[in-house]
Amino acid sequence: MNLKKYLVLFAVMCFGSIGDALLKRGMNDFGPVDLHHPFRVVTALGNPWILIGIACLIAFFSSYMTALSWADLSYVLPATALGYVLVTILGTTFLHENVSPARWIGVLLISCGVGWVTRGPALTAPQPREARIPSPEEQHEIA
């Protein structure tokens, strides 16, 4: 793992969290989806918050694809979970939200999980091919 790869994981983390928050903002404007007209949800794509959210999610998707090209899925998912921590810290710092002790414990657990998984290998080592032992007949032919 080099700095460039850590930056890709950081981009996955940031764009994913911001994109989700923007989608929620847009869906608040749109209102509840009616089960009798499920395809009406497509018209939500006209909402500017949804559009900016989608732009963030495209950036998230590009960096996520890049990360998956050189790391395992079971490594990338926990390693990028620090986005939840980022949102909580941004919430307390800039939005002056009240964060309960349970949330801080959640932040601590996620940080431990991320720290724990990023210390391990990013990619499963390819299995070495087993050396094939020739059968007795083949050994006889070789001899």
Add this chain to the structure above:
Amino acid sequence: MKSLELWCAIFAIVLASSGGDVLLSSAMKRVGDLHELYAERGLLVVMGRVVREKRFLLALCCFSVGFFSLLTALSWGDASLVAPASASLTFIASAVMAKIFLKEDVDHRRWIAALLVCVGVVLLR
């Protein structure tokens, strides 16, 4: 009833997201390291290789289902329930699917990390 519908939508998000993750991971491993490919052959070749992968296109279909399920779930329930519930369940479902379908070496380190993140995300709501 509304609660049942909400959990069905969350289940659809988890299933579609985990399935999409596994298909995308498989497609990207077949394409190879995008950094190296981009440095050697340029952006157009990278895009061409990625788009030609059938698993990538299937992953996009799964993510589309997951995306509209997420929009629906967010319109029915609070983001403080939908986001952590779907995210934490997706961590576990993806780890299980990666082990089964991608034959990844999900060792004790990754299981513990997935569980810590899962519990942490639930506490964040």
